[in-house]
Amino acid sequence: MLQSIPAGFARPVYESQGTFRAILEAMSRPGKVVPLPGQAEGPRGWSGGMASVVLTLCDMDTPVWLDAQAATDDARRFLRFHCACPLTDAPAKASFAVVLNHALMPSLDVLSLGSSEYPEQSTTVLLATDFDAAPGESISVMGPGVDGEERLPLSWLPPGFVADWRGNGRLFPRGVDLILVGQAHVVGLPRTLKMEDRPCM
């Protein structure tokens, strides 16, 4: 049985521009929880926030890799119709990687890390995150765009991520960037962000 494709943005021009502005803000203020202006109607199993971010960023020039949970037939049809983006099975070829399940998060070094000449060609990971989860333990983050030092709840990150992130930081200027995407918010983790496993003062 054929399924109709979800509608995406109700007002594509305004919402995609607003979402882009929110992502820009999130990437320049790492760790800050930035609200998204609207929520797109996305494929089943995807949050409205994830659908919005993908519709805003992906087009025919950006190969997209989906984790096993994201890669439903519904989602593939949705992306082909609305973004016309190529879908790739190889994370190393992807401009964007959509990860809905933290347990399926690939280690960062299997993604595209960019080259010294073109570091911007690395993969940007769109990681579905529940910002409402109990905060629990946190780590400290610092770097450009962070005023001194901020705390980031560990529950937002996949297991074993902090060590992986340190390896990613050593590759600078190469390396991947992350955008944590919630139901209606985004948090940017650009490659310049440093994480330290320091207890709360």
Place this chain on the structure above:
Amino acid sequence: MSTEETTRQEWMAALALAPEARLREAWNGLDAQPQYKIVRGPETGLVMVRARTGNTGERFNLGEMTVTRCSVGLSEGIMGHAFIGGLNHEHARLAAVFDALMQLPERREDLNRTLVIPLQQERRAHLSRRRDEVQPSRVDFFTLVRGEE
């Protein structure tokens, strides 16, 4: 059963080239107006029209054309698409709805008979009328062989 089955390409063309008023009439005349939702558009943009001179040789860019497109989904999960020349959003929406309806076997024959086939006939008649009007003023160009002296 009609002798010639209309293909989807043919009915989409007929709907796209029809006057909007005809589609509106047909929509108002439906016994059971279906529920549908807009999946994309109607939105207007430009497409590059490419052509070959005399249908031979390399393709070249003829020029840009204004196109309005729309996609709708019926509750049955069927999707209809329309691409029409010009800016008429209402036309694109109706054409997309009828494209979706034409995919339902229980609707197709009826719509074919009452809408698509008449539209195709009108279009053919219109084109042949145009041809007849233009034909008398036709000029054939040919090159005279010039003498050597």
